[in-house]
Amino acid sequence: MPAQANIDMLQKVTESLESSKGVFVIDYRGLTVKETQELRHALRDANSTMKVYKNNIVNIALKNAGLPDISDKLKGTCAYVFFENDPVDAAKAIKKESEALKKIEWVAGIADGKALDAESAKAYAELPSHDELVAQLVYVLAAPLRGIASVCAGPARGLVTALSQVAEQKEKEAA
Template identity: 70%
Template sequence: MPAQSNIDMLEKVKGSLEASKGVFVVDYRGLTVKEAQELRRALREANAHMKVYKNNIVRIALNEAEMPNIDDMLKGTCAYVFYEKDPVEAAKVLKQEADKLKKMQILGGIADGKAISAEEALAYAELPSRDELLAKLVYVIGSPLSGIAQVCAGPARGLVTALQAVADKQAA
């Protein structure tokens, strides 16, 4: 019979998996408490949170939730970064902190419903965020429209200029 603490931890892992869109697995060996706190704070700003659970319990929770198999990543000292919305923002924070601290390594994870390797997780960090993509989309859509508006207004502007010139000539 499993210990009650393990059963409680399994429920917490299941809750984290259900509340998130995916998870990154991180080897956090060597981080000081202060560095871990700074990492957690940065992740919270990116709508993500980091938890440390037993690897076997995470494996059981993933199997019960019928999520992709990432057993090869669940070795050693692992922390799990659950993101709520956008994997890009969480991946950017992880990459930035890993580069800054030189003690942490991204092992992979689950994004968009499939298992991803460390290289794929780092590739997410190179993508523009959702907000950046929306801003670019608005610019791309708005650019031709403003050009069309200027072209359509051109003849009217020319007519107004010509009428103003005639009015000035008659007034003189």
């Protein structure tokens, strides 16, 4: 019969999986307590949380949740980064901290319902975030409208220029 601590941990892992859209797995070996706190804070800003669980319990929770199997990658000291919304935000936070600390290694992940190896998980950090994609879409959609507005304003602008020149010429003749 499993120990009560393991049953409780399985319940916590299951809750973390249910409340998140996916998970990145990182190797955090060598981080000091302060560095770990900084990483957790950066992840919190990206609507993500980092938890440390036993790998075999995570494997059981993944299997129970019907998520892809990444058990072959879960070896050694693993931390699990559960993201609530956009996987890109969490990946960017991990990448930023890993570049600053030079101690964090990508192990695996599950995003969009698919198992990811270390390189695929790391590639999420290179993608534009949801907000950046929306901004790009708005820019692309607004470009033709700006062109139309410019074309429509052209004749009026020409008329104003012509009337202004006529007014200047009349002033010169009157003087």
